[in-house]
Amino acid sequence: xxxxxxxxxxxxxxxxxxxxxxxxxxxxxxxxxxxxxxxxxxxxxxxxxxxxxxxxxxxxxxxxxxxxxxxxxxxxxxxxxxxxxxxxxxxxxxxxxxxxxxxxxxxxxxxxxxxxxxxxxxxxxxxxxxxxxxxxxxxxxxxxxxxxxxxxxxxxxxxxxxxxxxxxxxxxxxxxxxxxxxxxxxxxxxxx
Amino acid sequence: xxxxxxxxxxxxxxxxxxxxxxxxxxxxxxxxxxxxxxxxxxxxxxxxxxxxxxxxxxxxxxxxxxxxxxxxxxxxxxxxxxxxxxxxxxxxxxxxxxxxxxxxxxxxxxxxxxxxxxxxxxxxxxxxxxxxxxxxxxxxxxxxxxxxxxxxxxxxxxxxxxxxxxxxxxxxxxxxxxxxxxxxxxxxxxxx
DNA sequence: TAAAAACGGTGACAAATGTCCTCGTTTAGG
DNA sequence: CCTAAACGAGGACATTTGTCACCGTTTTTA
Numbered sequence: 001x002x003x004x005x006x007x008x009x010x011x012x013x014x015x016x017x018x019x020x021x022x023x024x025x026x027x028x029x030x031x032x033x034x035x036x037x038x039x040x041x042x043x044x045x046x047x048x049x050x051x052x053x054x055x056x057x058x059x060x061x062x063x064x065x066x067x068x069x070x071x072x073x074x075x076x077x078x079x080x081x082x083x084x085x086x087x088x089x090x091x092x093x094x095x096x097x098x099x100x101x102x103x104x105x106x107x108x109x110x111x112x113x114x115x116x117x118x119x120x121x122x123x124x125x126x127x128x129x130x131x132x133x134x135x136x137x138x139x140x141x142x143x144x145x146x147x148x149x150x151x152x153x154x155x156x157x158x159x160x161x162x163x164x165x166x167x168x169x170x171x172x173x174x175x176x177x178x179x180x181x182x183x184x185x186x187x188x189x190x191x192x
Numbered sequence: 193x194x195x196x197x198x199x200x201x202x203x204x205x206x207x208x209x210x211x212x213x214x215x216x217x218x219x220x221x222x223x224x225x226x227x228x229x230x231x232x233x234x235x236x237x238x239x240x241x242x243x244x245x246x247x248x249x250x251x252x253x254x255x256x257x258x259x260x261x262x263x264x265x266x267x268x269x270x271x272x273x274x275x276x277x278x279x280x281x282x283x284x285x286x287x288x289x290x291x292x293x294x295x296x297x298x299x300x301x302x303x304x305x306x307x308x309x310x311x312x313x314x315x316x317x318x319x320x321x322x323x324x325x326x327x328x329x330x331x332x333x334x335x336x337x338x339x340x341x342x343x344x345x346x347x348x349x350x351x352x353x354x355x356x357x358x359x360x361x362x363x364x365x366x367x368x369x370x371x372x373x374x375x376x377x378x379x380x381x382x383x384x
Numbered sequence: 385t386a387a388a389a390a391c392g393g394t395g396a397c398a399a400a401t402g403t404c405c406t407c408g409t410t411t412a413g414g
Numbered sequence: 415c416c417t418a419a420a421c422g423a424g425g426a427c428a429t430t431t432g433t434c435a436c437c438g439t440t441t442t443t444a
Contacts, residue, residue, distance in 0.1 A: 034412085060333055060337070062337050062338075066337065068333060068336050068337045070329065070332065070333065082322060082325060082326065083322075083326045083329075086322055126318075129321060129322075129325065130274060130275075130278055130321075132325065133274060133321065133324065133325050133328065134274065134275045136325065136328045136329055136332060137262065137275075137328055139332050140262065140328060140331050140332055140335065141252055141260060141262065143332065143335035143336065143368060144260050144335065144365070144366070144367070144368030145252070145254050145258065145260045145368070146254075147400085148400080148401075167420080167421065167422085168421075168422065169420095169421080169422085173336070174336070175336070176335060176336030176337070177401075177402090178401070178402055178403080179421095179422080180401085180402075180403080180404095180422095180423085180424080181400085181401055181402075183422060183423055183424075184401090184423090184424080186422095186423095187423075187424085226442090339430085340430080340431075359390075359391065359392085360391075360392065360393095361390095361391080361392085369431075369432090370431070370432055370433080371391095371392080371393095372392095372393085372394080372431085372432075372433080372434095373430085373431055373432075375392065375393055375394080376393090376394085376431095378392095378393095379393075379394090
């Protein structure tokens, strides 16, 4: 399991085998079956998590019980609730597994230590966060400027392959439209 | 003008007078009249900008010419296009002044130098970015989960005082609804 | 200070989307 | 392997929102 992470992180940051050992010494491995939770709303998100294999989903629930997907996390991606993780506050997010999933996690204490020891990790992390912010801003822009169909097309371009792994209603939830609306959009697009 | 920044930054990061001098030596002051641009779409955003006085707006324009406000920046706040600034790529954003405005700007080269010299500045900046990401994520969640009226109420709670400084249609644009819809939402709310 | 532009509101109508329902099909899991 | 749940589709209708047009007032600016 850790080997997946090792392969990946070496392509992203300049790290020696000694550095990798630091990661391994503090990493916690975990496997999740479909529908298992990595984080439940109300709990504090205590870990940064790397997805080695499988598929996670982050979502929030409104007062009336509707689920809204904020993020999909396939293998070779990171997930956490940054707000809860940084401030040790109860999270608003649920993170669960959509299929059998293997992850590695680090506590904030341990990961902060890694930052101190490995300057290039901080550079990599900053780049990740910058990319995350850029994508989130783009999503806001789409939400306030584009039609449901345009948002769907953009989603398919940006995340090809996700649709084959998650049920349609979760994509609809991610886009902020009802399941039925997305179904109709897709139907009108098959004709031409 | 610089004195406004000095007062502010001292409340945010632990800095000596010597540190402040480093800021001053590289700062560029600029004043903007109403409707002047700080950044135009297509140009590279070369500066981090601190608003000492006045009010800036960041917005993007769709292909059909509609303006969509991404951010309001009153005095004592920062603005830039992080994506363009970091990568030296042409920006999609316009930033203009809604009233007479005084700003201080630093080039990336100079600001990166400040980061090297002042560790506490990096800590402060990371905190700013984390807050920015949290707010942007919250805005996505509102966009995909809340009604126009709920988003308006949330906006008024989160940014009280903005409505008195900007025309209604810009708030509508920020929220992703038409001017008319926002006008009606406000009308139904005055009755009770 | 006078003309022009911006602004906020509103009615009428159209378009987009949500809600509720039913119905086969597929998939998950005991 | 079999049953229950999940899924995707679609019809009918209600609701929300956008669009267009117009109006009177306020603000800007030449």
